[in-house]
Amino acid sequence: MAKKPKPFRISRKVGKFHAERRLLLLAMLGILAYSGYIWVEAHPEHNPSAPLDLRHPVGMATATKLVALKDDVPECRAVIDRSEVGYAVLDPTGEGPCARPDRTRLTDYPFAPNSPPMTCPVAAAMELWRTKTVEPAALDIFASEIARIEHLGVYSCRRLYGRSEGAWSEHATGNAIDISAFVLEDGRRISLISDWNGDADEARFLRQVRDGACGVFATVLSPDYNEAHADHFHFDQDGRWTGVCR
Numbered sequence: 001m002a003k004k005p006k007p008f009r010i011s012r013k014v015g016k017f018h019a020e021r022r023l024l025l026l027a028m029l030g031i032l033a034y035s036g037y038i039w040v041e042a043h044p045e046h047n048p049s050a051p052l053d054l055r056h057p058v059g060m061a062t063a064t065k066l067v068a069l070k071d072d073v074p075e076c077r078a079v080i081d082r083s084e085v086g087y088a089v090l091d092p093t094g095e096g097p098c099a100r101p102d103r104t105r106l107t108d109y110p111f112a113p114n115s116p117p118m119t120c121p122v123a124a125a126m127e128l129w130r131t132k133t134v135e136p137a138a139l140d141i142f143a144s145e146i147a148r149i150e151h152l153g154v155y156s157c158r159r160l161y162g163r164s165e166g167a168w169s170e171h172a173t174g175n176a177i178d179i180s181a182f183v184l185e186d187g188r189r190i191s192l193i194s195d196w197n198g199d200a201d202e203a204r205f206l207r208q209v210r211d212g213a214c215g216v217f218a219t220v221l222s223p224d225y226n227e228a229h230a231d232h233f234h235f236d237q238d239g240r241w242t243g244v245c246r
């Protein structure tokens with residue numbers, strides 16, 4: 001007669017060992033979750049539910065929060081208020097594809113030759129770009145502050161590349177800006193048309209500020225993109241946020 005197999009039984013000692021390991025594992029998971037929570041709380045730039053403050057570093061959650069501002073002008077103005085950025089609100093103007101319901105002018109920004117009205121999401125991104133990328137890059141590479149950021153304009157009621165048909169440019173609603181040069185406190189002027197090529201400090205600076213713009217603008221076009229952008233960076237806050245960075 002075949003021997004009946006012995007039923008498998010965990011001894012009390014082994015069972016206790018498993019229970020202790022399970023408890024230890026649970027405690028470790030708890031500690032891990034808690035430290036994750038503490039870390040996210042201390043890094044609002046990585047926390048999708050923390051209110052956006054432009055004084056915080058650019059983090060994993062920054063771009064998503066900037067996109068959300070596109071359709072929420074009051075929230076965008078709350079962000080620049082909270083971030084203590086100087087600005088003025090101008091009356092809406094224009095109509096149809098060139099209507100500009102949101103005209104926000106940065107009042108303490110080193111723009112030259114003037115500070116043009118733009119959409120609030122572009123203004124918020126310009127502030128982040130200046131403080132988190134342009135100024136640190138100028139200090140790091142040239143040991144100088146930024147005196148002026150030169151632009152070629154914001155608003156232009158036209159279709160892409162001035163064509164007679166096709167998609168409207170983000171410039172038509174003031175949701176884009178073209179940046180052409182930087183002037184340092186020490187008097188040096190770095191322009192895209194003269195300094196983009198080569199491997200001098202000026203070219204390194206321009207690439208660094210282009211790359212930094214990619215984290216805060218939906219579209220970034222540089223001289224690398226095409227001949228039409230040989231003398232300027234085009235930045236816009238296209239609501240699709242396709243993350244174009246060229």
Ligand SMILES: [Zn+2]
Nearest residue numbers: 176177178234
């Ligand atoms: Zn442009």
